[in-house]
Amino acid sequence: MKRLMIRADRSDDRDVRKGYITDGLEAGFSGFVLREGDECFEELGRMDAIYTHDNEFTDHSYISVSIDGPGSMEDVMSLAGKKKAVIVETTDWTMIPLENLIAAFDGSGTELYVSAKNSDDAKLYLTTMEKGVDGIIIDINDPTELSEFKRILSASPNEDLSEVTVVSVRRVEMGDRVCIDTCSMMSPGEGMLIGSYSNCLFLIQSESEDNGYVASRPFRVNAGAVHSYIEVPDGGTRYLSELRSGDDVLLCNGSGRTRVASIGRCKIEKRPLLMVTATDGMKEYSVILQNAETVKMVKKDGSESVTKLRPGDKILARIDTGGRHFGIPVDESISEI
Structure with missing residues (x-):
């Protein structure tokens, strides 16, 4: 089962961060990236949470990396087998061959997550090379968009009857x-x-x-x-x-x-x-x-x-x-x- 997690740690406004969690729970999500110090938000509902401090994961088996060109992509691929999960961000996926990343991490024991700004991209990342990435980190500015993410990402393929x-x-x-x-x-x-x-x-x-x-x-x-x-x-x-x-x-x-x-x-x-x-x-x-x-x-x-x-x-x-x-x-x- 693919893992879907919402970034609820970005805003410096605590009420905004809480809003991401309540909206996410109501939309049916259970995975969240929370800011250290927001542990009390886990009382809002049963969830699977990982924490960040100054945008770095407190669990060092997770690492967030940014790809801005071929050189940094090689660095990311070298992490396969060395971490529990690698979360990849980039400003332009058209210049990054996602297929190469999926192939490099396949069978390595390291899960590959990709940060997505919209639901159409997230669906593409989950289906590339049929296998797709292991999970999506939903990183959006408007939590009201979460219901659209859930609708698209929870859709299952049609059957040929x-x-x-x-x-x-x-x-x-x-x-x-x-x-x-x-x-x-x-x-x-x-x-x-x-x-x-x-x-x-x-x-x-x-x-x-x-x-x-x-x-x-x-x-x-x-x-x-x-x-x-x-x-x-x-x-x-x-x-x-x-x-x-x-x-x-x-x-x-x-x-x-x-x-x-x-x-x-x-x-x-x-x-x-x-x-x-x-x-x-x-x-x-x-x-x-x-x-x-x-x-x-x-x-x-x-x-x-x-x-x-x-x-x-x-x-x-x-x-x-x-x-x-x-x-x-x-x-x-x-x-x-």
Whole structure:
């Protein structure tokens, strides 16, 4: 997970420094650079703070450096492996090959942070060479801009969803299924990507629609059997049985747009189950879900309850290639049946 920290130590006005912290906490940030003597600000909320004195970090395993040309860049690259973190500032990134810095620090044990004055630059720094830098130090004059930073930097990449065709829906034995209650409200068409195989995850809708039997619970996804995979932020997968309160999960809608939510509660209960099998024309994939009218799979034009699905129906899924090892994509052939 990339680290985002707000510089709240620049101003000589203590109230201004406090404003950066309160605005940052309200925007959802938890990392701050504070001025020595402002330790009491940690009482404003739980945070991860590092301190400066006369613009130098009091923890000497952190160092802030400025690059103004090729010579100073060589000096910065020589710090790889010698510090816990190096924070780089420059007035003109167009003359500094950021790719070279990322390559030099990769695998060195030293984290590379870059100071950003606006959210567009910060996004670029986090995605350069796909890997990006390890973190961003947000250094701005107006704390009201923090919400825009949070919006852009917390955005997750879109998913490429495909239509697959239902082959069969059949009852299987009673089993343990997981209900995921999040701290976020979801809309119809939005849910989580779940599947029995890591290379095909089906879009299971949240309980965001009223149905005449029970009230809607738009914070909940009845996700399926305990063995199932779920996609989590940063492109990994986990087993449903592993999830706990406070974990992050990925929400996705029918257009493939995603966002991150935190789990408030997971419930595992014995319930009657159905196995839905579908094909992309080349392979068959399946997912095991609770046999209940409230469990719905997302289609291009809405959703359909698993109890009403029929062979030939089209539903949305994310098809992947290769396999996974401990939830991480790997380029190898794996057969799952």
